[in-house]
Amino acid sequence: AQKITQTQPGMFVQEKEAVTLDCTYDTSDQSYGLFWYKQPSSGEMIFLIYQGSYDEQNATEGRYSLNFQKARKSANLVISASQLGDSAMYFCAMREGKGAGKSTFGDGTTLTVKP
């Protein structure tokens, strides 16, 4: 079974609107970390936001927030006030406690922001 599932291959959002990118994960570890990365067409993967499995509050970083629902094993990324520069591929990733540094990535979601 896939450890990270991103069910939306492509998403469109109007500039200045909010958008939610879905991510569900599968692990038997109690300790794990969840990450979101952005990959523009230039290729570089950029770290956006992190959520630890024991964190009770949802993580926020500027316009990015992570909607963490542990019981549902979901870690959706919410981007508020979308900008044209947000158009990119977005990857959800997980590090498990027993993984010794290994990060597992989802297939990614391509976000296009329309003017």
Next chain:
Amino acid sequence: ETGVTQTPRHLVMGMTNKKSLKCEQHLGHNAMYWYKQSAKKPLELMFVYNFKEQTENNSVPSRFSPECPNSSHLFLHLHTLQPEDSALYLCASSQELGLGSPLHFGNGTRLTVT
């Protein structure tokens, strides 16, 4: 220069060639990684180094040979590659191997094997 730097940005090589990819990080991190990104496939972890010691080889064919002389530099030596090895090769670093340590990536090397 800051961040993670990879060279070359683009590489075209024949199946009998030998080439090397270079990665350098200026972040003072202890762990370094090689990832392969192919079209229509999720990122595949290839190798992990921690304090310049290899801690993970994700069943990578021997035609890929990593080298980590110190915590700041990582190489990927390539020889007798196959066309299916054409991909974007991403180097990353992290402060440590712990759960909360995000990866910092370079721009990648776009490799084409002819």
